[in-house]
Amino acid sequence: MSVIETRNLTKRFGDVTAVDGLSFEVEEGEVFGFLGPNGAGKSTTINVLLGYMSPTSGSGTVLGHDVETESRELRARTGVLPENVGVYDRLTGREHVASAIRIKDADDDPEELLSRVGLDPNAWDRRAGGYSTGMAQRMALATALAGDPDLLVLDEPQSGLDPNGMQEIRDIVLEEAAAGTTVFFSSHILPEVEAVSDRVGVMRAGEMAAVDGIDTLRERWTDDTVVRATVAQPPVRPEMLADLAGVEEAEVEEDRVTVSCRRPRAKGRVIAALERAGGVADFEVDEGSLEDTFTALTGSADAGEQTASPNAEEPEVSA
Numbered sequence: 526m527s528v529i530e531t532r533n534l535t536k537r538f539g540d541v542t543a544v545d546g547l548s549f550e551v552e553e554g555e556v557f558g559f560l561g562p563n564g565a566g567k568s569t570t571i572n573v574l575l576g577y578m579s580p581t582s583g584s585g586t587v588l589g590h591d592v593e594t595e596s597r598e599l600r601a602r603t604g605v606l607p608e609n610v611g612v613y614d615r616l617t618g619r620e621h622v623a624s625a626i627r628i629k630d631a632d633d634d635p636e637e638l639l640s641r642v643g644l645d646p647n648a649w650d651r652r653a654g655g656y657s658t659g660m661a662q663r664m665a666l667a668t669a670l671a672g673d674p675d676l677l678v679l680d681e682p683q684s685g686l687d688p689n690g691m692q693e694i695r696d697i698v699l700e701e702a703a704a705g706t707t708v709f710f711s712s713h714i715l716p717e718v719e720a721v722s723d724r725v726g727v728m729r730a731g732e733m734a735a736v737d738g739i740d741t742l743r744e745r746w747t748d749d750t751v752v753r754a755t756v757a758q759p760p761v762r763p764e765m766l767a768d769l770a771g772v773e774e775a776e777v778e779e780d781r782v783t784v785s786c787r788r789p790r791a792k793g794r795v796i797a798a799l800e801r802a803g804g805v806a807d808f809e810v811d812e813g814s815l816e817d818t819f820t821a822l823t824g825s826a827d828a829g830e831q832t833a834s835p836n837a838e839e840p841e842v843s844a
């Protein structure tokens with residue numbers, strides 16, 4: 526079942542088209558990373574999906590509920606961490622979470638949720654108005670987890686957090702996914718998206734520039750994977766490597782071998798071939814990162830400029 530499904534979803538603000546004919550699906554139980562440069566339309570998409578804004582045209586469902594006419598129903602089963610976390614200055618962290626539990630008609634223990642998100646117990650009964658950004662973010666995540674939602678929508682969940690905090694969010698996302706919760710989250714922190722997502726959607730100027738599994742995206746959009754090895758028994762014939770499926774070119778200089786692979790998967794074949802040819806003393810692999818992919822898809826941090834095109838598709842032939 527698709528937990529999120531949109532058809533030609535469009536949202537205009539005057540003459541600005543923030544979301545432009547968006548059609549995509551998020552399947553049950555998957556962690557879907559939502560990327561895009563500033564102004565690409567991510568927050569607007571999230572606001573329309575949650576029924577906070579009506580689409581100008583097109584349609585969408587979340588957990589089977591129409592985003593325009595059944596937003597209360599869909600929000601009852603969704604935990605939301607908004608982009609700009611709003612806190613009630615006079616309420617404590619504990620009161621915020623207790624209130625979220627009440628609204629969800631759930632019976633969670635506020636302390637359990639606050640512990641889970643790593644908010645210091647000394648802060649639980651302090652007014653949230655005095656919280657740091659990171660503390661408010663943790664508290665907001667605890668409120669999002671109230672009522673064991675079927676879907677978590679996290680808009681930049683790691684903003685304001687230190688590396689420990691980011692790691693904790695990552696663990697929570699993975700725990701929730703392991704328990705069957707679908708997670709949809711937007712982030713600018715690419716390694717974090719890479720670490721937890723099953724699939725990634727990249728938005729650019731209101732459109733989905735690509736939706737794919739992380740590995741597929743990387744294969745299609747990044748430069749070659751380069752294997753650099755020192756062989757135990759030189760010489761090695763470069764043709765032996767260049768003829769392997771997925772290899773672009775191979776260079777050999779004394780005991781050092783450099784192989785560029787069009788496909789990341791070819792690196793295993795390269796190492797296996799070198800092992801057969803006498804052994805590998807040392808090697809390193811330079812793989813394209815999601816950051817390269819992101820830059821290739823969006824052109825730059827400026828969403829309005831160049832269009833990238835994917836590397837030519839070609840069939841993979843096994844060695």
Ligand SMILES: Nc1ncnc2c1ncn2[C@@H]1O[C@H](COP(=O)(O)OP(=O)(O)OP(=O)(O)O)[C@@H](O)[C@H]1O
Binds near residue numbers: 561566567
């Ligand atoms: N309420 C609004 N009124 C007018 N224009 C808006 C409004 N909300 C968003 N926009 C415009 O719509 C476009 C998409 O904005 P949106 O906030 O959805 O992008 P985003 O991908 O979430 O960006 P960021 O990562 O910076 O939050 C931008 O050009 C923005 O200026």
